[in-house]
Amino acid sequence: MTFEDWIFSFHLLFAATLVGSLVMSWIVVVSMRTADTPDATLNLHRVGMVATGATVVGLAGVIVLGIWLAILRVDFHPWDGWVIGAIVLWCIATVALLRSFREYAKPVEKARALATSGQTAASAELTALNRTSTGLMLRVLGSAAIVVIVVDMIWKPGA
Amino acid sequence: MLAAIRPDNQSFALLLHLVGATVVFGALLASATSLVLARGDTRLLRLGYFSLLLVGLPGLILLRLAGQWLYQLQNWDDLPSQFSEPAWLNIGFIVADWGGILFLIALALGGLGVYRLREGKEGATVLLRVTMVISLVLIVAYVVAVWAMTGKPS
Numbered sequence: 001m002t003f004e005d006w007i008f009s010f011h012l013l014f015a016a017t018l019v020g021s022l023v024m025s026w027i028v029v030v031s032m033r034t035a036d037t038p039d040a041t042l043n044l045h046r047v048g049m050v051a052t053g054a055t056v057v058g059l060a061g062v063i064v065l066g067i068w069l070a071i072l073r074v075d076f077h078p079w080d081g082w083v084i085g086a087i088v089l090w091c092i093a094t095v096a097l098l099r100s101f102r103e104y105a106k107p108v109e110k111a112r113a114l115a116t117s118g119q120t121a122a123s124a125e126l127t128a129l130n131r132t133s134t135g136l137m138l139r140v141l142g143s144a145a146i147v148v149i150v151v152d153m154i155w156k157p158g159a
Numbered sequence: 160m161l162a163a164i165r166p167d168n169q170s171f172a173l174l175l176h177l178v179g180a181t182v183v184f185g186a187l188l189a190s191a192t193s194l195v196l197a198r199g200d201t202r203l204l205r206l207g208y209f210s211l212l213l214v215g216l217p218g219l220i221l222l223r224l225a226g227q228w229l230y231q232l233q234n235w236d237d238l239p240s241q242f243s244e245p246a247w248l249n250i251g252f253i254v255a256d257w258g259g260i261l262f263l264i265a266l267a268l269g270g271l272g273v274y275r276l277r278e279g280k281e282g283a284t285v286l287l288r289v290t291m292v293i294s295l296v297l298i299v300a301y302v303v304a305v306w307a308m309t310g311k312p313s
Binding site: 001046051054154 | 181196202203206210218309
């Protein structure tokens with residue numbers, strides 16, 4: 001394997017981590033919709049934190065190695081239309097996902113506050129925060145942008 | 160470069176193969192993490208199992224079927240007998256097929272564990288812990304498969 005092959009391989013490993021962690025975070029997001037107690041919210045949050053960490057690592061890894069590959073390979077250039085398209089979509093996905101993480105941190109803060117005050121029963125306010133529509137829409141936008149990047153990477157329009 | 164060497168008629172099959180692979184990888188990550196962090200919490204134990212059953216299994220089926228479709232589109236079955244298939248392809252088959260059997264064992268044991276958990280019988284945690292170990296092994300196997308199938312070392 002050449003150095004370029006290794007960079008390509010790691011680029012795709014980061015991509016697999018990114019998409020895999022998004023699938024994982026969707027499983028947590030769907031589960032959170034039925035979480036109504038502080039305990040359930042905080043337990044799911046611990047799983048969600050692993051997905052969030054993997055998503056951040058994946059986002060950073062794919063862009064760094066992706067741009068590096070576009071510079072290394074003679075067939076591609078960073079200014080190719082499909083590469084620029086992917087970078088724009090990556091920016092949209094990153095902003096949407098980071099904002100979504102912030103939205104899903106709100107029920108965790110609430111759950112911690114309830115747990116600190118000794119309240120362990122179901123809370124309507126906590127349930128509503130766990131079902132945040134803003135967080136959900138941002139997660140949909142971020143995930144859709146990642147899916148379009150994968151399609152762009154496979155078909156490479158204009159390459 | 161990949162676009163230049165891969166005919167367009169293979170792109171959709173490749174997309175389905177990648178979607179299946181990442182879905183099953185994500186489900187394994189969710190399952191293993193939930194089971195590792197459960198500490199006896201019933202909700203997380205159930206999440207760990209149902210991630211595998213409801214998300215991972217459909218992903219595995221899609222990965223395997225789309226992989227077979229790609230195999231036929233790339234005419235690997237027409238390879239003359241004096242040539243052996245490349246190592247990266249064999250690694251892919253080993254992880255998909257033997258990994259698939261391991262996945263089904265994890266599902267069976269986890270299902271029994273969730274049943275025993277619901278019935279309040281003993282041994283549920285041990286069964287789900289075995290499911291967790293298999294999930295962790297499969298995560299490592301999938302990382303190796305991604306490396307082999309993208310780097311194509313042979």
